[in-house]
Amino acid sequence: MGGLIPNLDGASQIYAVFGDPVAQVQTPRLVNPIFAAAACNIFAVPFHVTPAQFDSAWDAFSMLDNVAGIGVTVPHKVAAARKCATLTPTAEAVGAVNSIQRSADGSMHGALFDGTGFVLGIGARRARLAGARVLMVGAGGAGRAIAHALAGEGIASLALVDLDPDAIAFTAWMVNGLLKREAATALDPLAEARFDVVINASPIGIKGNAGFPISPEALHSDMLVADIAALSGETQLLRDARAAGAATSDGNDMLQAQIALIAGFASGLPAGTPLGA
Known part of the structure; x- marks a missing residue:
């Protein structure tokens, strides 16, 4: 991580990124330096989650207090929207999400930044x-x-x-x-x-x-x-x-354009607010 990301500690939070496949996902590489620059003790980590595993993985991560949220890529964006407690207006209109913010009570709130990106x-x-x-x-x-x-x-x-x-x-x-x-x-x-x-x-x-x-x-x-x-x-x-x-x-063009918005939402800011702005 090039020295940009501080070491994990007991207060660290995880922003899980679900995908199938997931090896190509660039969100952790791009968003972790933004978290570090803003002194957010959050780490984005990829997880290979298949459609058959999705419900179980979602339920497990939503129960963990040190999970800041979940990012989703193909093929989970529609399935994740159906499991969110609330959706931003764009996410509701489209019926899909790519970033989910976890509240302290475990409820999950979805946003969609792909179109803007x-x-x-x-x-x-x-x-x-x-x-x-x-x-x-x-x-x-x-x-x-x-x-x-x-x-x-x-x-x-x-x-x-x-x-x-x-x-x-x-x-x-x-x-x-x-x-x-x-x-x-x-x-x-x-x-x-x-x-x-x-x-x-x-x-x-x-x-x-x-x-x-x-x-x-x-x-x-x-x-x-x-x-x-x-x-x-x-x-x-x-x-x-x-x-x-x-x-x-x-x-990468699309992702770079939305990555600060993803970071902001993952860190608890209102949807559409970039982290570090």
Whole structure:
């Protein structure tokens, strides 16, 4: 930890990060120096928690007084939201969380910073979102959060791909309600479509052998391609996008943009308050 993090002691608290897989998760590496700089005796630690283990792990950590909270990544963001006592307005609208604050009585309070992180993380390229034709693969917790934020940026359309048709239906319903028009639908694989923005919000590229559902030949130089699965290494999608001359963004861009908010919430501050601000 480079000397930035003080030694653990009996008063230390743990911010557990649940994921499956979890080896690629960068939250502990990024948030621990923020805790240390703010003199917070909190340590973020990754835990490999499968869906079958999730309920038991959640119950165990919510009972421990030295747990400050839980961060969740794929595939737990929707399941965690259902177990929280309260949700921030964005988390409630999306039905997912990525950061949970534990109160002294053991109750858990969920927030979602992925959407904010995504639009801030792409920097000046955020201007491309207004009026954009977007393809997004993955309509789980992170995908829903990004879709919510995309609607706020005034996209023209959103084509969705997910193995779960209910996830697509919910995300489309949410976006269409926010935009007050029929902008979001499931991708029609037979239709000819050209996109301005392509987003991978699924585990494709880090888990399993599934390939991305559009060919490298469909990528072009005036496109923005974001792969939030890419954290500790480059995915094939990003390699193909760079080869096509497209602008790219990975999961670190999104995470860096929201990490101070995650740190603040984990340390007990109101949602949306960065630690050290």
